[in-house]
Amino acid sequence: MDSLVTLVILGDIFGDIFGDMMGGGRRRGSRRTGRPGNDLQMVLNVSFEEAAFGAKKKISVNKLVKCGTCDGSGGKDGAKPTSCDMCHGSGEIRRQQGFFTVASTCPKCSGSGQMISDPCGTCHGDGRTKKKVELEVTVPAGIDEGQRLKLSSEGDSGAQGGPDGDLYIVIDIAPHEIFQRDGFNVHYTVPISFSQAALGSEVEVPTLDGKVMVEIPAGTQSGKKMRLRGKGIQKLGGYGQGDAILSIHVETPTKLSGEQKELFEQLAGLEASAKSNPMR
Structure with missing residues (x-):
């Protein structure tokens, strides 16, 4: 399990922004593979001693998981998704503005590049349903107030094959009677x-x-x-x-x-x- 630090590389950010604006740069591929799941965050209450010595804690998380009826496809009775007719499967709409090409997420398929013509009756074509999930968290010895633990891929499931989000756990330490x-x-x-x-x-x-x-x-x-x-x-x-x-x-x-x-x-x-x- 990773602890609290998540690094954001500025070069990646600017590369994505200007790459999209110029119509080139580091493309993620001509075809999207579904929508990524959202990252989630929750607060975990621990005692003074648990923070000092470490502990294993059980938590419950309400999150989106792969639909059991359609196995995450979003289609009814095995119906397969088809390419979006607005973005033609790229998940992006590109518009020319002068010398620049500006890309935005396709509003029809929400960036997945795919459409469900016959949606699943359980998840209504999303490929995901809400579920309460039980997890075990290892609290490392010495963790302090407000620090975060990262549980990779334990956030919302991705849609139509997209990557799962992460779960971030913020530590809240109860005060001690004498220390x-x-x-x-x-x-x-x-x-x-x-x-x-x-x-x-x-x-x-x-x-x-x-x-x-x-x-x-x-x-x-x-x-x-x-x-x-x-x-x-x-x-x-x-x-x-x-x-x-x-x-x-x-x-x-x-x-x-x-x-x-x-x-x-x-x-x-x-x-x-x-x-x-x-x-x-």
Whole structure:
């Protein structure tokens, strides 16, 4: 399965445009082979963990598929298509405008170059019918919000032998309760107490790989960042791993017991004494 990038070659675009206008250039052949199917797009919701580790997801797509009654021919009881009498099978109408020849899609056969004289009763000559199709999608580890997956030839079927379109799947990642993503890094806020910040402590913190113990140095200030290398999200293609970024948040107690209040008052007195006697 290809991932999100679809390249458009400007040379191909201008070649087609000016080739048609000049009446030459890179022709696709003097006779069209049916109409190509439309590309389709849908949104796929995945969890934070599914995007980080990868997953297989089942999806349902309503799309045009080859008609089972006429086997895609569009004709009733095996009736074969005939050449369009307006474009004579080329699928294009060409008009001379001064020195230029301008080509446009034939309005009668919609560019297929063919007409159905006795159309199928199921698909009414289109050769396709709507159907709900179940597909399995492989979500690669490390995919990010808004990126697209391309499923080749899983769009609408082409008409009268034309190529099938593609299906594009846009990834929508649900937010996590405690983690925030930044590229391949994962951010997490670690709450600690005043005493843990002042004296230092060993605390347990969650990561995508499970809980780990982290040493908090004595004198740690609120807002300090700590990095756990390799504890983030796998990079697309498996080339490396992001980090876990811990933001320390020193919590101020809102309710104190009598003993705790007395200890804080003693600490406040010591701090005041230290400020009044800086050389002590």
